[in-house]
Amino acid sequence: MLHDKKNSKNIILLSVHERNTIYSALQKIPENYDQEKTPLELEKLAYDIIMNSFYDSTLLKLSHFGKYNDVPFLFVRNLIPLIDLPPTPNNDSSPATPSWKVPAAALLGLLRFTGHTARSFLDEMGGRLCHMVMPSMNDDKSYLRSTKKLNFHTEVVNGYFSEENPAIGAPLSPESFGLIGLRNPDNISTTLLPLCDVLKNLKQETIYELMKPNFTARSQSSFDKNIEVKNIAVLNTCLNGQIGIRYSHSKLQGNNEAAQQAYEELSTVIKNSKQIMHVALSPGDALILNNRICLHGRSAISDTAKFDGTDRWLVRIYGYKENSTAFMNTLEDSRHIMKVDI
Numbered sequence: 001m002l003h004d005k006k007n008s009k010n011i012i013l014l015s016v017h018e019r020n021t022i023y024s025a026l027q028k029i030p031e032n033y034d035q036e037k038t039p040l041e042l043e044k045l046a047y048d049i050i051m052n053s054f055y056d057s058t059l060l061k062l063s064h065f066g067k068y069n070d071v072p073f074l075f076v077r078n079l080i081p082l083i084d085l086p087p088t089p090n091n092d093s094s095p096a097t098p099s100w101k102v103p104a105a106a107l108l109g110l111l112r113f114t115g116h117t118a119r120s121f122l123d124e125m126g127g128r129l130c131h132m133v134m135p136s137m138n139d140d141k142s143y144l145r146s147t148k149k150l151n152f153h154t155e156v157v158n159g160y161f162s163e164e165n166p167a168i169g170a171p172l173s174p175e176s177f178g179l180i181g182l183r184n185p186d187n188i189s190t191t192l193l194p195l196c197d198v199l200k201n202l203k204q205e206t207i208y209e210l211m212k213p214n215f216t217a218r219s220q221s222s223f224d225k226n227i228e229v230k231n232i233a234v235l236n237t238c239l240n241g242q243i244g245i246r247y248s249h250s251k252l253q254g255n256n257e258a259a260q261q262a263y264e265e266l267s268t269v270i271k272n273s274k275q276i277m278h279v280a281l282s283p284g285d286a287l288i289l290n291n292r293i294c295l296h297g298r299s300a301i302s303d304t305a306k307f308d309g310t311d312r313w314l315v316r317i318y319g320y321k322e323n324s325t326a327f328m329n330t331l332e333d334s335r336h337i338m339k340v341d342i
């Protein structure tokens, strides 16, 4: 599905030389840089490594993504080899072994090269930066969340866009996020739906209604507590003049009948969309998504999960534009962890 000419701007196929160079440089990162403790330092190191490893044509695609914000996603195939990977955790924890630092650093570097700096929320998985996306069975809530089919959504639906000029300390929506595949034995796909394919199927009046700040959003289920944000729009004009979306069917609702009706129309268009793309992330593949103009989801993994260390495993990291960091309250001793204060 992805491998046609139309999608060439979405795909980066690295040469063997680029792959070997980035991998050997990432392996030499000193021990004391840790993806959870010093991610901001690590992302700068990884940025320099990418700069020195990739050809100009590859670097151009990466920087275009962050500069023009008009590419819904970038799929980097076979970014790095994965050696000595620990068993897939089955309880939402991060393995203590350092061996997944290389993939985490590669993803941090890619995010940085596309103009994004990594951040996490103190209220989501205790502030962890690298979210483990794998089937987990530590309790009923996490089993359900981690194995169910994920309908199309954007990340942090209750987060403000910087264009909405939020108060300092309000929850912020990442402009992008990255996924890197560590294991995917059953080739389960991440699904992608560019916003332009949704907008063209909506009536002008519906778009107009969705642009009014008449909606309320709640936290996605990976958050440890609910943070409700009121009087926001579903569609917003972003800095570059493009329309951006926040969406998660079950976490957003209209505050009046007209708003709710427009929202239902949007949901119907999304549900019936024919333009869906499927990307099965193999070990070492990375995907960077523009969280304003691309919806994403996933097929169910409840049938294939085995909980024996061989399950599907991805790492997810949120990326923010540098100018969004001005709106953040962060922990003093961990500047990458946002403290929501509203």
Ligand SMILES: O=C(O)CCC(=O)C(=O)O
Pocket (backbone or CB within 6 Å): 133, 150, 155, 189, 190, 191, 296, 297, 298, 314, 316
């Ligand atoms: O598992 C996937 O492919 C995507 C997961 C996802 O949407 C998420 O973790 O937010």
Ligand SMILES: [Fe+2]
Pocket (backbone or CB within 6 Å): 153, 154, 155, 296
């Ligand atoms: Fe998601």
